[in-house]
Amino acid sequence: MRLRVAGVIVLLYAQPVSRIVRLxxxxxxxxxxTVLLRLGEPASPVPDPVAALLLEHIANRDNMNTATNSASHWPFPxxxxxxxxxxxxxxxxxxxxxxxTAAARGAAIGQQLLELPTPVVADAxxxxxxxxxxxxxxxGGTWSRYAPGDHGKSLPGSAAPTTLDS
Incomplete structure (x- = not known):
């Protein structure tokens, strides 16, 4: 179970193992x-089958029966x-x-960057x-001109957007 969860985090979220163990x-x-995994801000959603696996792993972690680990806050104690x-x-x-792990993480981040803007991937x-x-x-991603931020706000001094009815 522990290896499945760690492997899924590497493959879905492009996380290095050194960071996974520190969660x-x-x-x-x-x-x-909904289950979220805080890797950045905002926290990333966890797909349903993976969420069930992650929650089951946390409830049944290894190395929790010793007196020193009984209250461990590490998913991978x-x-x-x-x-x-x-x-x-x-x-x-x-x-x-x-x-x-190295190749899987590289492939995962590469795929994320082909599908999403770099600031979104970096934050998430x-x-x-x-x-x-x-x-x-x-x-070879194509998101080089993406500007992060709230694109629904008007710039200072600019006219408010109008509709055909106004």
Whole structure:
């Protein structure tokens, strides 16, 4: 279960394993029927089948039966008291089950950048905007002229939008 959840986070959200192990259970947000994962702002929605897997994993985490880990806030608790799993160990386990973490993460972020503007990807996944811009250029993305922000507001000094009825 632990490897499935970690692998899905790598594949869907292009997260490095070093960041995955540092997530806390507070980064998994339940809002009614919706489950969100706080990787950046705003938190990213988790698709239904993955949400069920993530919630089941948190409810049945490994290494929770010891006195020192019984109240652990890590989704991937380590063997040492109060510490998350070691990223190198989790990455090696993922590689063993067929999820090459570096290649999978690169492919996932590349796909995100082909489908969405770089500022949106950077904010949602917690990447720096310069990193996503560089990666977008490497993947041949077409969102180079996207301007983030609220495009519904009028600029100061400009006339309010009119309709055919006004």
């Amino acid at each position: 806390s259970i507070d980064d998994v947000i339940r809002d009614g029927e 380590g063997r040492r008291a109060g510490q998350p799993a070691l990223p190198d160990h989790l990455s090696a386990l993922l590689n063993e089950v067929g999820v090459p 996944l917690g990447y720096h905007d310069k990193t996503t811009s560089r990666l977008r250029n490497e993947t």
